[in-house]
Amino acid sequence: MLRYDSTSSSAGSSSGSLSSSSSSSKPPQQDIDGLLAGAGYKVRSSELRQVAQRLERLETAMGNSPADFSQLASDAILYNPSDLACWVDSLLTEFAEPPPTCSSDFIVDPVNNQTVVNSAWTAAEPHTPQVHQNITYDEQQSLDNQLTVVTAMEEDSGIRLVHMLMTCAECVQSGDLSLATSLIDDMQGLLTHVNTICGIGKVAGHFIDALSRRIFQGMGGGSVNGGSAFENEILYHHFYEACPYLKFAHFTANQAILEAFDGHDCVHVVDFNLMHGLQWPALIQALALRPGGPPLLRLTGIGPPPPDGRDSLREIGLRLAELARSVNVRFAFRGVAASRLEDVKPWMLQVNPKEAVAVNSIMQLHRLLGCEQTRNSPIDTVLSWIRGLNPKIMTVVEQEANHNQPGFLDRFTEALYYYSTMFDSLEACRIQPEKALAEIYIQREIGNVVSCEGSARVERHEPLAKWRRRLSGAGFRALRLGSNAFKQASMLLTLFSAEGYSVEENEGCLSLGWHSSPLIAASAWQAVPAWDNHMSSS
Amino acid sequence: MAGSNEVNLNECKMVVPLNTWVLISSFKLAYNLLRRPDGTFNRHLAEFLDRKVPANLNPVDGVFSFDVLIDRATGLLCRIYRPATAEEPEPNIVELEKPVVGDVVPVIIFFHGGSFAHSSANSAIYDTLCRRLVGICKAVVVSVNYRRAPENRYPCAYDDGWTAFKWVNSRSWLQSRKDSKVHIYLAGDSSGGNIAHHVAARAVESGIDVLGNILLNPMFGGQERTESEKRLDGKYFVTLRDRDWYWRAFLPEGENRDHPACNPFGPNGRSLEGIKFPKSLVVVAGLDLIQDWQLAYVEGLRKAGKEVKLLYMEQATIGFYLLPNNNHFHTVMDEISEFVSSDC
Numbered sequence: 001m002l003r004y005d006s007t008s009s010s011a012g013s014s015s016g017s018l019s020s021s022s023s024s025s026k027p028p029q030q031d032i033d034g035l036l037a038g039a040g041y042k043v044r045s046s047e048l049r050q051v052a053q054r055l056e057r058l059e060t061a062m063g064n065s066p067a068d069f070s071q072l073a074s075d076a077i078l079y080n081p082s083d084l085a086c087w088v089d090s091l092l093t094e095f096a097e098p099p100p101t102c103s104s105d106f107i108v109d110p111v112n113n114q115t116v117v118n119s120a121w122t123a124a125e126p127h128t129p130q131v132h133q134n135i136t137y138d139e140q141q142s143l144d145n146q147l148t149v150v151t152a153m154e155e156d157s158g159i160r161l162v163h164m165l166m167t168c169a170e171c172v173q174s175g176d177l178s179l180a181t182s183l184i185d186d187m188q189g190l191l192t193h194v195n196t197i198c199g200i201g202k203v204a205g206h207f208i209d210a211l212s213r214r215i216f217q218g219m220g221g222g223s224v225n226g227g228s229a230f231e232n233e234i235l236y237h238h239f240y241e242a243c244p245y246l247k248f249a250h251f252t253a254n255q256a257i258l259e260a261f262d263g264h265d266c267v268h269v270v271d272f273n274l275m276h277g278l279q280w281p282a283l284i285q286a287l288a289l290r291p292g293g294p295p296l297l298r299l300t301g302i303g304p305p306p307p308d309g310r311d312s313l314r315e316i317g318l319r320l321a322e323l324a325r326s327v328n329v330r331f332a333f334r335g336v337a338a339s340r341l342e343d344v345k346p347w348m349l350q351v352n353p354k355e356a357v358a359v360n361s362i363m364q365l366h367r368l369l370g371c372e373q374t375r376n377s378p379i380d381t382v383l384s385w386i387r388g389l390n391p392k393i394m395t396v397v398e399q400e401a402n403h404n405q406p407g408f409l410d411r412f413t414e415a416l417y418y419y420s421t422m423f424d425s426l427e428a429c430r431i432q433p434e435k436a437l438a439e440i441y442i443q444r445e446i447g448n449v450v451s452c453e454g455s456a457r458v459e460r461h462e463p464l465a466k467w468r469r470r471l472s473g474a475g476f477r478a479l480r481l482g483s484n485a486f487k488q489a490s491m492l493l494t495l496f497s498a499e500g501y502s503v504e505e506n507e508g509c510l511s512l513g514w515h516s517s518p519l520i521a522a523s524a525w526q527a528v529p530a531w532d533n534h535m536s537s538s
Numbered sequence: 539m540a541g542s543n544e545v546n547l548n549e550c551k552m553v554v555p556l557n558t559w560v561l562i563s564s565f566k567l568a569y570n571l572l573r574r575p576d577g578t579f580n581r582h583l584a585e586f587l588d589r590k591v592p593a594n595l596n597p598v599d600g601v602f603s604f605d606v607l608i609d610r611a612t613g614l615l616c617r618i619y620r621p622a623t624a625e626e627p628e629p630n631i632v633e634l635e636k637p638v639v640g641d642v643v644p645v646i647i648f649f650h651g652g653s654f655a656h657s658s659a660n661s662a663i664y665d666t667l668c669r670r671l672v673g674i675c676k677a678v679v680v681s682v683n684y685r686r687a688p689e690n691r692y693p694c695a696y697d698d699g700w701t702a703f704k705w706v707n708s709r710s711w712l713q714s715r716k717d718s719k720v721h722i723y724l725a726g727d728s729s730g731g732n733i734a735h736h737v738a739a740r741a742v743e744s745g746i747d748v749l750g751n752i753l754l755n756p757m758f759g760g761q762e763r764t765e766s767e768k769r770l771d772g773k774y775f776v777t778l779r780d781r782d783w784y785w786r787a788f789l790p791e792g793e794n795r796d797h798p799a800c801n802p803f804g805p806n807g808r809s810l811e812g813i814k815f816p817k818s819l820v821v822v823a824g825l826d827l828i829q830d831w832q833l834a835y836v837e838g839l840r841k842a843g844k845e846v847k848l849l850y851m852e853q854a855t856i857g858f859y860l861l862p863n864n865n866h867f868h869t870v871m872d873e874i875s876e877f878v879s880s881d882c
Contacts, residue, residue: 033557035861040589040662041561048556055563062570073571073580081587084564091567159635424607487582499613505586515615516592516605516660 041084054088061095078483080508157193158200162416164190165204168211169412177215184212203423206443207416210450217451229304230312235444236275238437242429244497245520248489248512249362250279252522253395255485257358258286260393260524264356267295270349270389272341272364274301277316279360281323288327296330300349305337313337342368342378346385357391365396365467369404369460383474387527393479394525398467400511400518403449404460415449418519425514428498464509464521476525480508550774553825553853555863562857566775569656573783579655579688589662595634597622601669604634605660608705612685614698616705617659619672619679635709641716644677644723644749644878647699647706647737649684651728653757653784654695659683663860670862671725674871675878680706684733688787692799695729695788699737707746723750723878724816727859729788731756735802735835738816748816749881752874754859755823756832759785760801761794764830774825774855781828801831803838810842817845819877821859821870824852849873 031044043051062069076094081087164187171180187208194201240246261267267287271279280299287294299320306312313335324331338344341364351357368379386394401418405411422442429435448459462470468478489503489510504511504518511518551559568587572580593603603619623639638645648671650657650664657664659681668679684698703722706712712720722741724734731753738748759781771778782795789797796804803809818839822832839846851858854866862868 035863036557036561038662038666039561039860040591041564043557043560048560052551052556052560052563055560055567058567059563062567069570073583078583078586082589084560088564088567091571483583483586486586490582490585503585504590515607515613516590518592 036084040082042082043084047085051085051088054085054092058088058092058095061092076483079480080482081505082507157190158204161187161190161194161200161204165207165211165416166409166413169409172211172214173408180211180215184208184215200420202439203416203420206419206446207412207450210447213447214451229306230308233275235437235441237278238434239441240278242431242434242438243426244493244501245512246278246362247492248503249397249520249522251282251492252481252485252489252510253360253362253397253524254279254283254286255488256395256479256481256524257283257360257393258290260358260479261287261295261356264392265295266298266352266355267358268298268300268351268355269358269360270300270302270351270391272302272359272361274303274313274316274335277301277320279362280320284320284324284329284331285327288324288329294327294329296332297324298332298334298355300334300336302336302338302341302344304339311335340367340378342382344382346388349389351389357389359386359389359391359394361395362397363399366398366404366460366462367458369462370455370457379470380474383471383476387475390527392526394476394527395522396467396471396525397520397522398464399461400463400513400521401461402463402466404462412450415446419446421514421517422519425500425519428500464506464511464523467521467523471525475528477528478508479524479526481505481510481522481524486510550825550855553774554855554858555861558857558861558863561861562775562855565857569780572656573780577688577783577786579787581689584656588657590658590660591662591665592660593617599669599673601672603665603669609698609701612698612701614685614701615659615683616702617665617668617681617683619668619681621672621676621678635711637711638678638714640714642714642721642881643712644675644721644881645706645712646671646675646677646679646723646725646752646878647702647734648679648681649695649699649724649726649730649733649737650681651726651730651755651757652686653781654687654729654732654788655784656686667727667860670871671874674875677723677878678712687784691787691791692789692797695733696736696740696799699733700740703737703741703746719747721881722746722748723752724748725752725754725874726756727754728856729757729784730754732758732799736799739802739810739813742814742816747814750816750877751818752877753818753820754870755821755826755856756835757784757828758801758831758835759795759828760804760831760834761796764828766830767827770825770827770829774827776827776856778827803835803841807838810839810844813842815839815842815844817847817877819847819849819873821849821851821873823854823856823858823866824850825855847873847877 031046033041033043033045033048036043072094076091078087078090164183168180168183168187171177171183187204191201191205191208194204196202196205236246257269269280269283271277284297287297299317301313301317303313314333317333317335321331321333334350336344336348338348365379365382368377368382370378399418402414403411403418405414419442423439426435426438426442429438445459448457449461452458472478483505486503486505489512493501493503493512500515502513502516504513506518506521509521509523511521513519554562572584572587574580593605595602595604600622601619602622603617605615605617608614608616618634620634620638648664648668650659650661652661659665660683664681668681671677671679680702682699682702684702685694687695703724706722707720709720714721724738724741726732726734734751734753735756738751741748763778767778767781770776785795785800789795789800795801796806798804798807801807818836820832820836820839822829822836826832833848836846836848849870851866851869854864858864858866859870862871
């Protein structure tokens, strides 16, 4: 299966600022050493000497205590390796003091007048053994052998199919619907020569369907092709089980939220899409185990109004309350029913000014991007009231894809790459019916991206680089996710998923991908105080 | 031996430009964090720290790249770099495996360095290097993301190299027009150079031609301590202790450094006499502590009657070919260009 990434080479990837002019909101920094940038490091030429000196100091410090080195490496939390000066400094700090023992390292929290353990030295779990990278799945070996061998002819048909898909999309864009229609027929014929159980044949089938729906329903009239909210929840749950994307989203966000809530006694999580509340048991349990005791946790879950009158939000809230009670966490739940996120008003959330607020958005912000021509577009409105809540943290997880471009052909091409990769990763899933239902979940997304327009097209994914600019422009500042979050994400992947997934760090954000193509990106944000005129985006 | 662990920082600062010193020193420090005394490796931290770049279908300086999974069972990925042509300045998904244009088109299979444990095909430093090779050799470059030690010991890296080699050799779109064959060169730096040697040996044994080997500071060793190892230990970024660690991590448990993987012309090695081994370009840095082993390798090739050109760069340290800010870099790139073009 071929894998491609058509992202441009501008900023946002870990390749450094080779050509930042086209996509960065701030002017390119002339002073950055271009050669080191090519190696992925951002160092100002004027600072090279200083960085060199710090490296020397670090080297000397290391020479003095070599035994501590790798142990400290396991415990230290590092951030943003591209910023060389910064991470050398953080290592120097680790080495400058002798490592304290866990239990005796307290700092007094001046606000609450309570002792709080310095989180960098907290080690609640024993040192976890190194998980080897290659866990062999014997099952996988034999199942792989059963997958049909791709013959040369099939490969050829696969490529022709892709070629025809592109041509068809081009026709749709230019309005040549009669040619597009005949291409649909040809492609459906070609599908019979291609293995549609896996690989390009399977994905192509979905794209052919979506194109066909777009053509035959006319532009703009496409149905949302979503089922009921109940159906969507079932599909979501199976997608959650079949592959690690949502699990990654949840535990990365939870880790960041847990850290943000450190030291606070009253905390409030606002979840933009509760679904079955899958994300929250882990956070509740982590808060229960928090040194110093759990805070009072309020959870406000937003979800669509159920058509059948069942108060499903409340049911989920009750289950979570039950869990919280069993681990002695004081808990309160509130459900907010809204069919669209932009219909939610901040007063509905009943945020208390004394509590620490976390806003959690797992693949929701992109749905607000439609109809941007109007002023006070939904995304601006929502970001503005989020900012007004002054949250301690806003966790944002989005698909790492460019599916909101104005040109249909561009969107189509991107989606073909993206979903091919995602389907490929799903091949590794061995459980049914999770796999089949997860595929339907993804198929619906494809349908929305390809065959819908206007307000019906809600799957308006944008890549991390664009979200960075958007959120910085809306008065948010990035909080960096560090090596501890990275390590946990990596370890959980090796324990729960097949080989082939990889976590990458990119200027403080983490992404999960399949075979080096990032598919989902997680980031954390904080509102910049209104009186701070320096709007920095780190 | 306290003396061999002493780091003489001043000496290596004299011979390399400041930004090179910063780059290689930061690698050195990072790598020290990752190697554990018990032989295990902090892989999570390694992946966190490694600066990677995605493949890029949009040509940058005339080169575009894409990743291909060539063996699902082992997850073996390769990154392919191709020159953008005038007719198709912006390739789309259908153009990726378009047949190469030209009577003779060299295909360089590249194995990145990292002492068998570090780096990946998508590491920024190697992505940059491969892109350069496309330009100077007018070649297609295939960079192999082989499995690394200590999680995957000998012979995994060689097996992956061989899998990639067979895959490249069987691509019709990589065949040169002149003879409908794929014109393959093998190249690599540090451990990659070692892998290139072993894959070449296996290739010629199987009757498949390799047109040339390009070994940049190849990683070889042996049980004995050579003069250069004693003299240069700890002086220019590299210590004997770390070299020993990497061999222990790669070689089968219980084996010593006279294992033929490490010491191909040593007591357990095999002569290449009578075997149609390709011509080799071997680059040795004069400040690399393992140079005696690299020179012994060159001698071994010569004794077996194989064509080999040695480029001994007296004042060069390891990694000099990563940044184009020194004369050794340009000299070597010119030689590589000539080495590859001499068959066209």
